[in-house]
Amino acid sequence: MKLSQGIRMAWSSILANKLRTALSMLGILIGVATVISLVAMGQGSANEVSAQLQGLGTNMLSVNVTGRGSSTTLTLPQAETLGDGIDGIDGLSPTVSGSAAARYGSVQTESSVTVEGVTPDYEDVQDFHPQEGRFIAPLDLEAYSKVALLGIDTSEELFGPGVSPVGETILLSGVKYKVVGLLEPKGTSLGASNDEKILVPITTAQRLFQSEGVRTVAVKAASEETMDAVTAALEAKLSAIFRGNTNSYRITNSEELKETATSVSKTMSTMMAGVAAISLLVGGIGIMNIMLVSVTERTREIGIRKALGARKRDVLFQFLVEAASISSLGGALGIAAAFGAAAIMERTGTATQIESDIVLYSFVFSALVGIVFGLFPANKAASLKPVDALRHD
Amino acid sequence: MGRGRRTAAAHGDVSLTATLPPSSERAPLISIRDVRKSYRMAGEEVPILKGVDLEVMAGDFLAIIGPSGSGKSTLMNVIGCLDTPTSGSYKLDGQEVGGLSENRLAEVRNRGIGFIFQSFHLLPRMTARENVELPLIYRGLSGKERREAAEAALAKVGLADRMDHRPNQLSGGQMQRVAIARALAGHPPILLADEPTGALDTKTGAEVLGLVQELNRQGHTIVLITHDLDVAAKAGRIAFMKDGLLTEEGGDAREAFARHPHGLEQHSR
Known part of the structure; x- marks a missing residue:
């Protein structure tokens, strides 16, 4: 059959x-x-x-200081020198972040916007560049300049789509900031939008949020292979700074997150x-x-x-x-x-x-x-x- | 499935012509020697066939007659290779059937025997033609060969115009004729009919019986099992089955029947 x-x-x-x-x-x-x-x-x-996770970048480590009070945060100089003497680090970017209401003329953002105080290294470490205008310069940090870069979504909310915000002045928590750049679109990473934020010089941000410490440092390792060694070296250094209190900080590895x-x-x-x-x-x-x-x-x-x-x-x-x-x-x-x-x-x-x-x-x-x-x-x-x-x- | 086709190719000629090899022309088609069959019921061995001898020559029309319970159905199952005897020898067309495997028995049934059942046993979902083709499917014939053989067989039984009817669209007599066509389609050497008129009224029964007689005149060997003396009378030879024993041939058998008339009387009415 x-x-x-x-x-x-x-x-x-x-x-x-x-x-x-x-x-x-x-x-x-x-x-x-x-x-x-x-x-x-x-x-x-x-x-x-x-x-x-792709938005997090590759070979990224994130140092988060979780302790409270000035004795358990990093100072800006400590944060900037965190990578000194450690091999395999491509770049390092301390960040101070908070949120503030942003306003341009009579237009105000619906909710407060994430404001990140960053150093000039942020641009390369996070691979996040301005599509127009300039990034934050070392001089801005020294002068506590009130300059800002806008994320693309925030810019559209304040200025409308397709309108260049560069050269305009906005108000952050009532203080005037000059917009010096517009960031390129980057999408979201782990639920947080990269396009709805405002970047200002880290020193200016410390004043704005009245905080001395740095809570976040992004570290870019040279390659995936060096990440474990860099993590260990950072652990040792942080352990020395916080006198062995390992609860005061946490190092997050983007590869680990992916895994x-x-x-x-x-x-x-x-x-x-x-x-x-x-x-x-x-x-x-x-x-x-x-x-x-x-x-x-x-x-x-x-x-x-x-x-x-x-x-x-x-x-x-x-x-x-x-x-x-x-x-x-x-x-x-x-x-x-x-x-x-x-x-x-x-x-x-x-x-x-x-x-x-x-x-x-x-x-x-x-x-x-x-x-x-x-x-x-x-x-x-x-x-x-x-x-x-x-x-x- | 492959094996089925190979066998079909090897025996292709024989199966379609059904002519016996010349050397065996005088040898009996069916040769049964001292066949016994017993069933185990409730732990007891119940003998049904108690040593049956039977010879059927090519071209014979043999009726086996007997009351129910006499063992004639069991004998039919043995002849039809549906059941195997407990002991004894059964040669079909010169081949000993006793020790054959289940698969070989299926092949013997397929090629050697055309069954005509009392209740027709047609598959209800198939048309008349498909029913007739069924044994040819298991022989491994191609669709075209099957169709031709089925159409020829249906034409032979006078149902050329009913080929695409399903059994429920046919009368009892027509259904039995489809069953006869199915039995004929593969040109088996023997037609084995079990009470072929049992489920039919007198008139259609007579028609079907006439067809069976006609087939015998055309050279088909027929073994018919019945309890009806009138049906048996149409056969060339009559054998009487009683209590597991077969009394063969003319005079002796009729004497045996005369001595025990009541056994048959009850059933022939």
């Missing part, structure tokens, strides 16, 4: 019991649809996370594989159940076929093809349902990405489920003795 013959027989049987077949393929259908849409959601959110994010999405994938396995197992049992019913119902048909010369393997093949047809049809419909679900999720704002190999795997797997779970009923059918099967009512 040929495959095409087997498939035709399976189809005629499937079409003869449409409702029952539909119900029994439902398990596989839901399983496949769930797996594909969950993986698509996971992939979508992983894409978003990795895009945000964490990767491992989170890996864990999610594993869990989804588990969900997939369970739902397909349940679907497979459904198919096995219906195939057993079918074998009992069609005992006489099996007897007739055997009397007319069907061998054991012909009957086995017929029922296996039937089970595999039901399950792969369920799988195919599940794939279609998953694409529909993904389209709906995209519309409601959840990022999804359906990967073609997941679609392929789940289809192949659902066909396999049919074969594996069809094996027992098919074997039961094939092992019937013709004389007993013919006598069956």
